[in-house]
Amino acid sequence: MLNRRLFIGGAAVASAAVGKAAMAALPEPVIQTRPDTMPPLVPNTGRPYNPVVTLNGWTLPWRMNNGIKEFHLVAEPVVREMAPGFKAHLWGYNGQSPGPTIEVVEGDRVRIFVTNKLGELTSIHWHGQRLPNGMDGVTGLNQPGIPPGKTYVYEFVARRPGTFMYHPHADEMVQMAMGMMGFWVTHPKGKHPLIDEVDRDFCFLLNAYDIEPGSATPKIMTMLDFNLWSWNSRIFPAIDPLVVRHMDKVRIRVGNLTMTNHPIHLHGHEFLITGTDGGPTPKSTRQYEVTADIAVGQMRQMDFLADEEGDWAFHCHKSHHTMNAMGHGVPTMIGVDHSGVARQITKLIPDYMVMGERGMKDMTEMEMPLPDNTAPMMAGQGPFGAVGMGGMFSVVKVRKDQKRGDYSDPGWYQHPPGTVAYEFTGGAGGGGLPDPARFKAESAGLMPPVSRPAQDIEVKVRKPSGGHGAHGGH
Numbered sequence: 001m002l003n004r005r006l007f008i009g010g011a012a013v014a015s016a017a018v019g020k021a022a023m024a025a026l027p028e029p030v031i032q033t034r035p036d037t038m039p040p041l042v043p044n045t046g047r048p049y050n051p052v053v054t055l056n057g058w059t060l061p062w063r064m065n066n067g068i069k070e071f072h073l074v075a076e077p078v079v080r081e082m083a084p085g086f087k088a089h090l091w092g093y094n095g096q097s098p099g100p101t102i103e104v105v106e107g108d109r110v111r112i113f114v115t116n117k118l119g120e121l122t123s124i125h126w127h128g129q130r131l132p133n134g135m136d137g138v139t140g141l142n143q144p145g146i147p148p149g150k151t152y153v154y155e156f157v158a159r160r161p162g163t164f165m166y167h168p169h170a171d172e173m174v175q176m177a178m179g180m181m182g183f184w185v186t187h188p189k190g191k192h193p194l195i196d197e198v199d200r201d202f203c204f205l206l207n208a209y210d211i212e213p214g215s216a217t218p219k220i221m222t223m224l225d226f227n228l229w230s231w232n233s234r235i236f237p238a239i240d241p242l243v244v245r246h247m248d249k250v251r252i253r254v255g256n257l258t259m260t261n262h263p264i265h266l267h268g269h270e271f272l273i274t275g276t277d278g279g280p281t282p283k284s285t286r287q288y289e290v291t292a293d294i295a296v297g298q299m300r301q302m303d304f305l306a307d308e309e310g311d312w313a314f315h316c317h318k319s320h321h322t323m324n325a326m327g328h329g330v331p332t333m334i335g336v337d338h339s340g341v342a343r344q345i346t347k348l349i350p351d352y353m354v355m356g357e358r359g360m361k362d363m364t365e366m367e368m369p370l371p372d373n374t375a376p377m378m379a380g381q382g383p384f385g386a387v388g389m390g391g392m393f394s395v396v397k398v399r400k401d402q403k404r405g406d407y408s409d410p411g412w413y414q415h416p417p418g419t420v421a422y423e424f425t426g427g428a429g430g431g432g433l434p435d436p437a438r439f440k441a442e443s444a445g446l447m448p449p450v451s452r453p454a455q456d457i458e459v460k461v462r463k464p465s466g467g468h469g470a471h472g473g474h
């Protein structure tokens, strides 16, 4: 551990600055290198609670020291496998980006050692917590930045239960764009009138990166044109499914540390927003929803009863956020025959991606030559063929025969006979195909236009690259 050398922009930073004597008093830093969803960390010391499951992530173990929960976070460069075969060079904590989830119980006294193995100052802000001002982590305002090689200590009581995040307040444009963030859950002490006990409790962070096709390090100046929209720095189909047992009470906690809002949409069920940044919501404010818009810097906690079996899509509803590695300034090719042209263009412009002539879904089947270390745009394969989505997308799998506490992937849903949409071949119903009704505005005559243009104008909707037209080519 002490001899590990870390490379930041070509420079090797030895961690020897953290002296052996100092390390002896620190809790051993636990490092995670696997990107899989780790099983919940059931507490064996301290107050009991029902642990969360971090999607493609893990919970940081602690040690008890005279009644204080001690954690050790190490800020360092990491290699995150965002999808199999696609590795991003990010900054994170304890070997991963995002960092590990921290779970405590309301009233716990918490001591967090933060070791800086980056090449520049850092700090940690405990987003949403009630704490002494000097523990709030804003570099320059509340504390000096933690110099490279040094370890700082944060200590406070987790005063209110809820869903929180942590991230630097030091060179934050760079450090957050590079993936430095993590989740924090404070469980209620005993029964809470506004926090129901649930069978499964999932959490993840929304994050976004701008990584050029063929490269591995995010561009940190990007404000809008991110090309990788991820959950816990994973992109579909590399985001694990949220596996639940039929009739489970399910909670999903989501935090947003990107530069834009994300309307997160669940299929097949309705949920209640039972918690926000400020804690549990009053019951009188709760209404059933199927989409929760999560603004920048916000957390939302959604509760629902998983009473419909199946494989239910769960995704951001901004259509560009369910795609990967989009090239910008790409013309729409819908309606244009480009057979044979793609390969020739790609020879001239290596990262050029042609949009399919019938829409973008062609991209899922087309064998486009891509630069090395590029995420495929949309690569999810479902039981009925390609799922035309990537990015911020996963599947909530509800199964009758899933065991309690079993999070393993049960495979695709086996639909009961007669419950899947099917091709009309004239046989069913016996009545033949009814004539489709069509909108006939001009003939209705109820509200004729005041004046008619000299010539009829017909427009074609530019989709799906229309929103990026103003940026020009790369």
Ligand SMILES: [Cu+2]
Pocket: 229, 261, 262, 263, 316, 317, 318, 321, 392
């Ligand atoms: Cu989104």
